[in-house]
Structures are given as structure tokens and as C-alpha cells.
Amino acid sequence: MTRTLRLLPLVFVLPVSARELPPLPADLSAYVLTEAPEPAGLLLKKGDRVAICGDSITEQKLYSVLMETYLTACLPELDITCRQYGWSGEQAAGFLGRLESDVLRFKPTIATTCYGMNDFRYVPYDDNIAAEYRKNQTAVVDAFKKIDCRVVLGSPGIIDSVPQWVKSAKGTQQDLNLSLSRFRNIDVEISKAGGVSFADVYRPMLFANYEAKKKYGQDFRVSGKDGVHPLWAGHVVMAYGFLKGMGIGGDLGSVTYDEATGKAEAANGHEALSAANGEIKLRSTRIPFSPGPGVTDKDDSIRAGMALVPFDDDLNRFTFTLKSPKSANYTLTWGEQSHTYTAKQLEAGINLAKDFDNNPFVPAFKKIQDAVTKKQAYETRQIKELAHGPEGKADIDGTFAVTEKARAPLEQAVLDAKQPVEHVITISAAP
Template structure:
């Protein structure tokens, strides 16, 4: 790649950011449902999409958040990503792969393959719109709310690297497909998640700070690393109407008369002097990793407001006599001014290393194991049973055997889903203010 191409790519990314979305808030203006809350307690959530979904990154981030961080916890979650798929491709397998799950809420992320990796043309848009309409109508008829997601984005440097402006051209096409998905959702009275604009915006900011080589949409230009997938998960959470309030702990210092209260999901066990012991059922979203690596979601946090908008576990302290205080939470300590503590400190943002990390990791591991099984079940076992049905002459014995195996496959998915729920246990933690 010539040196002159790098500035051109940066200009393309910044231009797309300006055109696609003036900011995170404006990108989410279109994410509201027609009426009432989208995410309800006991929902059966299916996360649907192409190979980007099958990477099991944004789907995992999304599921872990729904399991551990919100009050409106789902009854079950299913990941249905399929590499190379288009919206029409999913319509063709909904009967086998989605409807037996009896979903009440479905998120979709199609368009990357539908766009053909070339400049937008009306036949491409018409085909995509028709397929999305069929998908939404079929899911709606089955009793599900569909959060229609736009396609994501391609990396402004790494997508077909060495071909000037091609990323700009395809991102423009993906933006148009996103507009079509929004139109389908609006017409059906369904929520829309703009995945594209936040990715473009975060990518422009991150590359400006960390360099053009920093990939947000993957080294292949299409499949994001954990950094880009966190942006995608956040877009769906916003579309679901998640408020981001993990909880608030309010402390009034007064020596032996110290008092502390907490919002639902958290219970104060003991408040004595500057020591507050709490038991929490709701977790903050936890992060570990390199602050500059695209393979770490931590690296993208400075460039979009996940912590501020979706991960607020706030400590408010009144009655502090000194101008500042040291707050210790788990193994880490930080100093804050009296004004900061009175206004409220976001513990989730200030303490990446915190007492929830170990419990959070167990939930994440259980979700990963379940989603790995779901891919094998859908792309291997269920497809194999379809092949067996076609290969064997139709008869009662064959049908009964296939029905039994199908039930066993779904029963195993339900067992793994229950195992995820069981990993979310209350966490006891202590804050020391001195």
C-alpha cells in the first residue's frame, strides 16, 4: 500500500462517520420500539445473523449482559449465526432452526453478504428489503418481536487493502441497506438497531488515536475483533431499551452512624465507619485485556460510551470531611475528590479490576460453551437429520427416530441454557472509603 493511501482512507472513514451519524446518541434515535419495553422478564431471545454472528463475540457479549447485568433477565437465549448467510438464507431455515425455540424476541444482523461486496444497486436493495420483510413477517406471525439490525461496516484500511476508496464505496452501500432495514422495521412496528453508524464513528476515532493499522472491523476488513463486536453488542442493547443503570450505592459517612442504601439488585449487609459490605445480584460488565489491541474490547472503550451509557454502577458519598478520599474496592484503590464522590463515581468504569471479575468470567465461559454447542447443533446435527430424512424413504420408523433425536438436541440446548442461569450467583463485595 502506498503511503498516500493511508490519509485517503482516514478521510473516507471520517467522512462516513459524519454522514452516517453525528454521534452515538443520534445513531440510537431510531432504536426505540413502537410501544412499550422491548426487553421483558422471561423473554426467549434468539440472536440471528451471518458469519459475524457466528463468530460468537457480539452474541456472547449481548447474552452475558442480558444474563448478569439487567433486572429483566431472559428465560432462554439462542445463538443462530451462519457463515455466508443472507437474510433470504435465514428465511429458508427459520422453520427448522428458529421456530422450535419459540422465541419472543429475535435480533437480526444481515446485509454484509446481501450487499455483494460491491457498489449499491437497486436490485441488491430490493432483494434485501424483500427478504427482511419475509423474515420479520414470519417471526411476527410466530409471536416474536424482531429487533432488525443494520449490517455492520467494513474496515476503512483493511477491507481489500490496496484498493483505494473501495471501503468507502461498500460502507456507503451497507449504510443504504441499513436504511432499508430501518424502513422494514418501522413498517412492521418493530425496533431497529443501527449497528453500522456506531461502528463507523468508533472506528474513525480509534484509528485517529491508535493509528490506521488498528482494525475495528477485522484484519480481513469484514469480521470484527472483540473491539468491534462490543460496539455491535452495545447497539443491540440500546435498541432493546436497556437503561444501563446497574445500580447505585449511596453512603452517608458518620463514624458509627454511617448509613448506606442501595438500589434494587444490591443489598447493604454492613455499614460501619468507611467500610460498606454489599451483596449484589446484578453485575457490572467486566473487562480484561490490552488497552491498545484490537483483540481486546478494553481498547475500544475510550472511543464510544459503553461505560457511561450501559455500565453504570455508581457510588455516591456524602459527609466526607476531607477534600479527597481513597476508595478501595477488592484489590484496587483509587483517589477521588469530595466533589467527585458527592456527584457519584462509576465504579465499573473506574475499577476494571473489581470483585465481580471472577464471577463474571464464569458466566462468560458458560455462555461460550452453550453458544458453541448451538452452532454445532444447528449447522451439524439438525442439517444432518434433514439429510437423513431426504436420503431415507419416508416411513413412521424413520420419522419417529428423527423426531426423538431432534428433541434430544433441543433438550441439551435447554440444559446448557439452565447451566448458564445457574452461574449467575450473588457476589459479596466490600468498599472501603478512607
């Protein structure tokens, strides 16, 4: 059944250029955040091998799955492959100890890191602890740079409550978040000094948490129910920070229909197969970020995270534009949904990926995400249980040789899930 929504008085269409997070509100004036360096264009290159590194938040395999799914579905022409290396409880020093064996042996060309949450030890800011963190984070950057691996140095996020399960935790929630903000600033300094990219995880999480509590109440926790480990909404915000840190522009394609000529054109990963009587048939090799419908008021929802930051505006633009309109209003149907727009809105361009949450890309996107999830689950087992288990202690090289054979079909399944999608957009005059 077609679901129709009239959007005429409600839709404000941003220009194709991205929208940044607004300044922090006055309520958060205690948080002094160093200006983050902007990526100098797209950091990614064709054939990149991405290492996603971090502590237990990375080992949750949520933001890492979202990142890899995005890179696979939205930028398939780059043929990027990923591995995740999350390890619960890890600090930057611990990662240094296993960096060469677990990560560098696979010769990554780009690495993302997310440390600081354990490094700050859940106490108010301490100069000695911070100095240790700076030393170890700098050493991590240097180790990657030594093999010509580009780095996206991620900041820690925030906490939503003092974790009672950390026996050594001291101070208030604000004390700890202020400490984390200063660790975030240290990462900014390291990225500038080392000439590497920076992924701001802290600022969008701080902003999203503030906005979510104001809108949905105190039960909405961007940093998770235990105060530290986010659910889906928080991980979307984290993935947003890392993808932005990679310099991704977010233009995932366009469709233009000229009503005067009845012709359609598509670009940037999309091909117009035919156009007749307002029915446009398309073939897409790029699949915009399409997790399907979901609520925006629950912290375990992907859609909630996408609504808390300008995810669609910055990273997920699939634009439809109408030329030479003959009517004042139009109904656009894509898949099972229909929306009504003014001619002016369509002439300016509307973001299909943002307005149509149940679009024809959803099944294809889910297939890729499911394959990525299975692969990353094995990567945790490969590293933590086998390489660092009895098998690895007996023969580390042999263990990796065997486990790579087990991992190979899982990686192939991700590659095989990248399939073109044929779909139809219909436009008709509306009252």
C-alpha cells in the same frame, strides 16, 4: 497488592444519564445516515427467549456471547434465555429458508437479526440488489411478528478493507461502505414501517473505526484483520448497538454512604449488609459488565471496544455516592484497586464499573461468560452439523429432540452461574 491511582485532576464524572455518540466528524460527511428510531423504553420482558440471528459475524459467537452474558449477569431478575443462530455466508433469503425449522420451533419472544454484509454482495450500491434485500428483510420481520415475537432489526456493520477472499468484490473500500450505509438506511425504513425496534450497528462501528485509527493507527481494525470479521473490540461495538436497540437504560445499581451517620444504602440489585468505619459490606445479585483489565489500543481487546463507544456510560452504571462529606478528598478501595476522588466528585456520584476494571465482580462475570460460550458453541453444532446434517435429513424432529437433551445441561450451567457476590467497598479521608 493494592493498586492506587490518584484521579483528582483527571476524572470527569458524567451525570447518571447516558451519553450518546457525538455527530460524525466532517471527514465522514459522505455518509448520509437516516435518523434511527429510538426504543420506546425497555423492550425486554421477564422470561424472554431471545433468538440471536445472523451470518458468519454472528457465528463467530463474540457479540452474541457478550449480549447473552450481559443479559444474564446485568439483568438476572428477568430470567432471559438465549440461542444463537449464526450461519456463515448467509443472506436474509437463506435465513428465511430455515427460519421456521431452526428458530420458530423454539417459540422465541424476541429476536435480533444482523444481515446485509453478504446481501450487498461486496459491490457498489445497486438498486436491484437493494430491492431484494428490502423484500427479504421485510419478510423476516413479518415472520417473527406473525408469532408475536418482538424484533430488533440490526443493520450491517462496516468493512475495513475490500475483502480479497471475495472474488466478486468490486469498488473501493469507501464505495462498499457507502453501499452498506444505504443498506443500513433500508433497515431503518423497514423498522419504522413494521413498527419494530432497530439496532444501529453501522454508525457506532463507523465512528469507532474512525476514532481508533486516528488514535492508534491503521493497524487497529474495528472490522477485523480480513476487513469483515471483527475481533473482540468490534464485537463489543456491535453488542453495544444491539443492547441499546433493546432499550436497556444501563442503571445497574447504586450504593450511597452517609459519612455523618455512618450508614450505607444500596439499591437496584444490591444490598448493604453492614457499614462500619467506612467499610461497606454488600451483597449483589446484579453483576455489572466486568470483563476484567485489558488494553484499549488493541482490536482483539474487549476493553478497547468499551472505550471506543460510551459502553459504561450508557449500559454499565454502578454508582457510588457520598453524602455529608467531612473531608475534601477521599480514597475509595474496591477489591485490589484504590482511587482518590474529591468530595464533590463523590457527591455527584462515580461509576464504579467504569473506574475499577479489576473489581470483585470479575470472577463471577467470567464464570457466566465461560458457560455462555460453551452453550453457544453447541448451538452452532446443533443447527449446522446435526439438524442440517444427515441426522436431520433422516429425522429432523427426532434430531432436535435428542440435541435438546444435550443442550439442556449447558443452559442450566448458564443459569447456575448466576450467583450473588459479596464484596466490600472502603472509603477513607485522603490528603
